[in-house]
Amino acid sequence: MIDTRVNIAGVELKNPVMTASGTFGSGAEYSEFVDLSKLGAVVTKGVANVPWPGNPTPRVAEVYGGMLNAIGLQNPGVDVFVERDIPFLRQYDTKIIVNVCGRSTEDYCEVVERLGSEDVDLLEINISCPNVKEGGIAFGQNPASAEAITKAVKRVAKQPVIMKLSPNVTDIAEMAKAVEAGGADAVSLINTLTGMKIDIHRRAFALANKTGGLSGPAVKPVAVRMVYQVANAVKLPVIGMGGIATAEDALEFILAGATAVSVGTANFFRPAATIEIAEGIEEYMRKYKVDAVTELIGAVR
């Protein structure tokens, strides 16, 4: 019997595969294609204290081996989320990780406090969205701000806190150390890389927001490198993501030091990608006679 369980800050996941925030809603749409009970966790779309309308369209553009998005964190606000999405997810035997976004420290803390009494397993704090003017990445590009927001959130959080890091920094290990110093229970990375696409025929930006976050297979080598650097810089569990589309991709992240992995853009081209990846990891373990997936975490040094 192979053991696929992993542990993130005291929360046990049945396997290391989860969804990446923003690509999976709160799971309802994909539940037609995926048995959510087979996932280690569902990570929700970012939720703020009040509804956010997001950015103008076009919000997405395809690029070679990837895509750009600038959704701008459209979300219904924490009240609707708590009433509608948590009960929906609780029907399934999976862990619930709520991604939290905000424009100010107070915004983040308000949502985190509100979720304190709710049935959620972990919080993921988004300090790395490249597509909003205030908040988001502003907290995630400076170690002192990242440490401060982590401390503020930890002061009010009832659930363990994952800080989601941006790759749009000079030294991601330094950012990871900063949130570790701030009391984070785990880190997740990478959020998207800021990019741009120009339509040469219209001589215009492909996205209304001009810039957008690059995701998909194109970013994977950058993400694996950053996961490796962070895993070797901090003692916290690392959730790795960035272009994971197959079990082989996921295993690279785990061998680089990730305790769990998130699947994002791949959901758009293979709606059942998460399940296929979870099954592929098991297959790999059988093939190489690995008893526990934890043996693979950071096994390449």
Added chain:
Amino acid sequence: MPGKWKETAKIVGQTKIGKGIYSMWLQTEEIAGHAVPGQFISVYCRDGSRLLPRPISICEIDREMKQLRIVYRVAGKGTEEFSKLETGGSLEIMGPLGNGFPLSRMEEKHHAMLIAGGIGIPPVVELSKQLPGGKSIVVGYRDELFLTEELGKNGSVFIATEDGSAGTKGNVLDAVRENDIQADIIYACGPTPMLRALKAYAQEKGIECWISMEERMACGIGACLACVCQSKEVDGHSHVHNKRVCKEGPVFLASEVEL
């Protein structure tokens, strides 16, 4: 909740029916049996460098044979890839997606105007087949005509061309005025400027008007929030003013959306 399926469809046949315009019949397992006029499918590229599915409207549905027809324009590398596929080949698709045209409105209405422009014409073919009651079909082209024969089987067809090579010289509304077409409901699909003009026309005349919209999509099923349009009322999903074209749409009451 109506189902959606991801399938490997077999290509029954593909023909070029105009400049850069292709018609493809697909053998499906489930999708054709559940599709309604105005819905679309996501079509996936085989080339791994092109990740996102292409949303393509359903042109005709053969429930008995479980076949679907799509008619699309080659607009980039993805649709170019599809255009090179041959009979007997396969294509990854998902569907049926979106809401479709509300056929039941004809229980109250008498005569419908079906208005479409350019590559917005294909979904009106199946609509014209299934829509009960009287109907006038108004189609606008740049120059070259396509699908007019199919449409002619289901109602009287009025044509507008930009270059005046067929029918009314001008746009679809010019054809509506020139032929003095009267209706108490409009179903439309086409480019945004056309839809904007139709919305204004319908408002002025007090006619109920349903429009099929398009927007850049990623997931195609309502999860990613890429393809929103501005709605007059607060939407039920995100509680802002953004309806999802792929989920609440692509067909909206014109008065409900900002264009």
